[in-house]
Amino acid sequence: MATLLIVHHTPSPNCQALFEAVVSGASADGIEDVRVVRRAALSATASDVLAADGVLLGTPANLGYMSGALKHFFDQIYYPCLDATRGRPFGSWVHGGNDVTGAVRGIESITRGLGWRRAADAVTVTGEPAKADVExxxxxxxxxxxxxMP
Structure with missing residues (x-):
């Protein structure tokens, strides 16, 4: 069975709604033999990443960058996971008040350094999430x- 690790920082109702949509999609009918593991960014570890076959990353955009919690996650796992997780598929979502460009750029830069493979384009949401954003x-x-899935 494959493992999908969802690492998230969800400090607001808007971030929580997007996180719940990601979890719902990852757990949807038709998704078989994939175990979904959820970890808050401040509690996710290198062991969690090493045990995962894919990673989803969620963060608010704070002051033009990813949250400190997600950056802390990357700081903790970078070197322990550097060689062992090359080619790992990942996806991300970012919510911000008005601009998420720096947060997306930061995630892309770090995951590129890790050698992870983008499995889907980043979902970016500004302001109140619309139905299309949740979808x-x-x-x-x-x-x-x-x-x-195997």
Whole structure:
């Protein structure tokens, strides 16, 4: 059975709604033999990443960058996972008040350094999530999870 690790920082109701949509998509009917593991960014470990076959990353955009919690996650796992996780598929979603460009760029830069493979385009949401934003997060979860099915 494959494992999909969802690492998230969800400090607001908007972030929580997007996170729940990602989890729902990753756990949808038709997704078989994929175990979904959820970890808050401040508690996710290198062991979690090493045990996963794919990773989904969620964060708010804070002051033009990913949350400190997600950056802390990357700081903790970078070197322990550097060689062992090359080629690992990942996806991400970012929510912000008005601009998420720096947060997306930061995630892309770090995952590129890790050698991870983008399995789906980043979902970016500004302001109040619309129905289409929630659906895009559901699709992100389903896409990355389906890609892990045997």
């Amino acid at each position: 895009a997060c559901w699709e992100l979860g389903a896409t990355v999870a389906a890609g892990l």
